[in-house]
Amino acid sequence: MNTATSNGTLESLLRGQPALPASPLAWLNRLRAEAVDRAGALTVPSTRDEDWRFTDISPLTKMPFHPVSSPSPLDAGEIAGLALPEAGARLVFVDGVYAPHLSYNEAGIVVENLAAGSSRHGTAIEPHLGRHAGFGDNIFAALNTAFLRDGALIVVPCSVSVAAPVHLLFIATQPEAVSYPRCLVVAESGSTVTVVEDFVALQDAAYFTNAVSEIALADSASVRHVRVQRDSSAAFHIANCAVSLACASRYQAVSIALGARISRHNLNVLQASKGAECVIDGLALITGHQLADTHSLVDHAQPHGVSRQSHKCIVDGAAHAVFNGKIMVRPGAQRTDSSQSSRNLLLTGKARIDTKPQLEIFADDVKCAHGATVGQLDDEEVFYLRSRGLSDAAARNLLTYAFGAEIIDRIPVATLRQRLEQIVLAQTHR
Amino acid sequence: MIDQDSKVLLEVRGLRATVNGIEILKGIDLAVSSGEIHAIMGPNGSGKSTFAKVLAGHPAYQVTDGTVFFEGRNLLELAPEARARLGVFLGFQYPIEIPGVANSQFLRLAYNTVQTERGKDELDPLEFDDFVREKMKLLEMNPDFLDRSVNEGFSGGEKKRNEILQMALLEPKIGILDETDSGLDIDALRIVASGVNRLASKDNAIVLITHYQRLLNYITPDYVHVMDAGRIIRTGGKELALELETRGYDWVSAEYKQTATRATA
Ligand SMILES: Nc1ncnc2c1ncn2[C@@H]1O[C@H](COP(=O)(O)OP(=O)(O)O)[C@@H](O)[C@H]1O
Ligand SMILES: [Mg+2]
Numbered sequence: 001m002n003t004a005t006s007n008g009t010l011e012s013l014l015r016g017q018p019a020l021p022a023s024p025l026a027w028l029n030r031l032r033a034e035a036v037d038r039a040g041a042l043t044v045p046s047t048r049d050e051d052w053r054f055t056d057i058s059p060l061t062k063m064p065f066h067p068v069s070s071p072s073p074l075d076a077g078e079i080a081g082l083a084l085p086e087a088g089a090r091l092v093f094v095d096g097v098y099a100p101h102l103s104y105n106e107a108g109i110v111v112e113n114l115a116a117g118s119s120r121h122g123t124a125i126e127p128h129l130g131r132h133a134g135f136g137d138n139i140f141a142a143l144n145t146a147f148l149r150d151g152a153l154i155v156v157p158c159s160v161s162v163a164a165p166v167h168l169l170f171i172a173t174q175p176e177a178v179s180y181p182r183c184l185v186v187a188e189s190g191s192t193v194t195v196v197e198d199f200v201a202l203q204d205a206a207y208f209t210n211a212v213s214e215i216a217l218a219d220s221a222s223v224r225h226v227r228v229q230r231d232s233s234a235a236f237h238i239a240n241c242a243v244s245l246a247c248a249s250r251y252q253a254v255s256i257a258l259g260a261r262i263s264r265h266n267l268n269v270l271q272a273s274k275g276a277e278c279v280i281d282g283l284a285l286i287t288g289h290q291l292a293d294t295h296s297l298v299d300h301a302q303p304h305g306v307s308r309q310s311h312k313c314i315v316d317g318a319a320h321a322v323f324n325g326k327i328m329v330r331p332g333a334q335r336t337d338s339s340q341s342s343r344n345l346l347l348t349g350k351a352r353i354d355t356k357p358q359l360e361i362f363a364d365d366v367k368c369a370h371g372a373t374v375g376q377l378d379d380e381e382v383f384y385l386r387s388r389g390l391s392d393a394a395a396r397n398l399l400t401y402a403f404g405a406e407i408i409d410r411i412p413v414a415t416l417r418q419r420l421e422q423i424v425l426a427q428t429h430r
Numbered sequence: 431m432i433d434q435d436s437k438v439l440l441e442v443r444g445l446r447a448t449v450n451g452i453e454i455l456k457g458i459d460l461a462v463s464s465g466e467i468h469a470i471m472g473p474n475g476s477g478k479s480t481f482a483k484v485l486a487g488h489p490a491y492q493v494t495d496g497t498v499f500f501e502g503r504n505l506l507e508l509a510p511e512a513r514a515r516l517g518v519f520l521g522f523q524y525p526i527e528i529p530g531v532a533n534s535q536f537l538r539l540a541y542n543t544v545q546t547e548r549g550k551d552e553l554d555p556l557e558f559d560d561f562v563r564e565k566m567k568l569l570e571m572n573p574d575f576l577d578r579s580v581n582e583g584f585s586g587g588e589k590k591r592n593e594i595l596q597m598a599l600l601e602p603k604i605g606i607l608d609e610t611d612s613g614l615d616i617d618a619l620r621i622v623a624s625g626v627n628r629l630a631s632k633d634n635a636i637v638l639i640t641h642y643q644r645l646l647n648y649i650t651p652d653y654v655h656v657m658d659a660g661r662i663i664r665t666g667g668k669e670l671a672l673e674l675e676t677r678g679y680d681w682v683s684a685e686y687k688q689t690a691t692r693a694t695a
Contacts (some may be wrong), residue, residue: 381526381528383510385528385540386509386514386543387511387513387514387548387602388539389511389515390511391511391542391543392509392511394539394543399528399531400538402579403530406530
């Protein structure tokens with residue numbers, strides 16, 4: 001990472017932070033100390049860094065962010081519209097602070113805030129927390145880990161299947177607040193769970209969300225992961241999600257990015273053992289001067305892995321979408337079967353997309369398909385709809401909506417799917 | 431049916447049109463009155479589909495000369511959707527596939543848009559579902575086609591039936607059906623033809639574009655026009671179609687050229 005850039009703001013962020021109370025867990029204190037060191041040594045990336053070439057986060061470094069000590073006192077009524085009736089458990093964090101009175105757990109598994117759960121479930125957590133989302137060269141993961149005080153913890157015991165989704169709701173209410181959402185999902189062997197990470201704003205403020213999620217799947221576990229980023233259009237959202245797949249496990253993810261002035265989502269999926277499978281789908285729907293950047297890495301480290309990825313961007317106004325999809329097939333990861341598609345719709349002449357598939361294949365007996373398309377709406381499709389009486393705008397809206405709906409339809413939670421369909425319908429409606 | 435009380439629906443005069451700067455339509459005259467069924471025949475590439483698309487308002491084609499009036503209104507200054515709402519319907523030769531848009535949603539949107547224009551009530555999804563299923567029965571269409579994306583993965587014949595279904599829902603005043611018979615096996619042809627016959631009334635008109643006489647065994651035209659190189663070069667009754675079937679198109683062109691030469695001489 002480039003050292004020439006000054007990162008005064010984040011350094012002061014780091015120094016200005018009141019020292020966290022020591023945890024009773026020695027390993028956790030060590031982890032945090034290590035992260036503090038790394039965060040101090042690393043600098044904020046600039047567009048001179050290859051990984052951040054298209055994503056200029058200098059506006060972020062110019063803002064005075066501070067952590068929230070007293071969160072807004074929300075009551076359940078105020079967030080009723082965000083509830084998912086299907087959810088068997090919910091953890092709510094308001095500006096990064098756990099809100100027990102808004103949370104519940106009827107899922108029959110461990111769904112707790114990390115601060116409470118870490119000593120009780122220390123042995124389950126220690127092999128995973130901070131082990132998957134590396135922070136050695138990632139300042140945002142380092143900062144998050146340095147400030148690791150609380151977060152969401154989900155542990156699904158061996159062979160337990162939980163049908164009702166677990167809803168993790170991160171609510172931003174205050175301008176200039178920085179929050180460090182943290183999430184750890186441990187799916188023990190043969191277990192099944194659906195987790196929804198939902199980032200929402202109650203006002204159109206400029207705040208900074210710096211999230212880290214770690215998801216560990218043991219042998220034959222199955223995790224469905226939905227991530228919805230609908231932050232305020234003035235917000236900054238940086239997220240690192242690291243997933244580790246053991247033998248014959250299956251990870252299915254749908255990520256939707258609608259909000260934030262600048263967002264960056266790093267999704268790293270490691271197939272650490274053979275026969276793992278991942279299906280990762282994404283949709284970014286942005287307008288105005290928004291920038292949405294998705295960097296994904298599927299690391300086929302072992303043989304017989306399967307990966308499927310479909311990423312779509314709908315870019316309106318003068319917005320800018322970035323997609324970098326890396327597929328790594330390591331030596332020995334024979335019989336890897338991987339496909340990736342990046343499809344993009346530019347709705348105006350000023351909209352911009354930078355999409356780059358990146359294949360690094362070091363095994364010979366593999367199947368890897370990838371493709372990227374960038375286009376406008378199809379004139380013949382528009383004419384066909386108009387010839388049936390739909391106005392030009394209605395025809396374009398419908399086609400735009402349909403493009404995005406393909407990804408939204410894959411969300412396994414009906415209420416959330418319908419709500420997002422409404423949002424997309426409204427947003428694609430001029 | 432040619433009827434004394436009928437009124438002129440469509441009147442095309444001296445219509446010329448280009449695509450990408452190439453002139454395709456070179457002066458077309460055609461008048462269609464209510465109650466009539468017209469057939470436009472002609473070899474491939476003669477401009478039949480171009481004519482149909484110009485009438486529907488396809489933006490890729492530029493009208494360079496001539497006029498088109500529909501019930502006294504200048505059609506050429508109207509957007510495609512305005513034409514559709516007035517009652518002009520084009521059954522596409524190659525219906526467009528629209529992935530991600532459910533056929534039921536598309537059909538209901540189109541239906542409700544046109545209903546609203548006519549001052550009638552919209553149907554909600556449940557009401558529309560009953561309504562469309564009745565119409566589909568007449569065309570012996572499987573209701574599964576409602577849940578699929580518009581035309582996506584439909585066979586040629588299924589696409590054409592979906593076009594006729596749209597015509598049945600929208601109840602246009604003029605239905606221009608471009609090669610609706612191509613790609614249909616004999617059973618499908620009979621079903622589609624009976625659907626069209628059921629829709630034809632004394633108040634509307636149908637223009638069938640085809641290059642086979644086959645369809646005309648099931649739908650009897652009042653007029654048959656022959657199109658060649660962007661012009662209508664001959665108009666006759668239904669017997670003209672039979673003559674074309676046995677003798678081909680060349681003799682019509684030859685006779686037309688002779689007349690044209692004589693006229694200029
Ligand atoms: N979009 C287009 N661009 C260029 N040429 C076209 C286009 N559409 C039609 N043409 C040409 O116009 C002529 C008439 O085509 P068309 O109207 O499809 O004939 P038909 O329907 O009678 O077979 C053909 O020579 C065709 O190649
Ligand atoms: Mg044609």
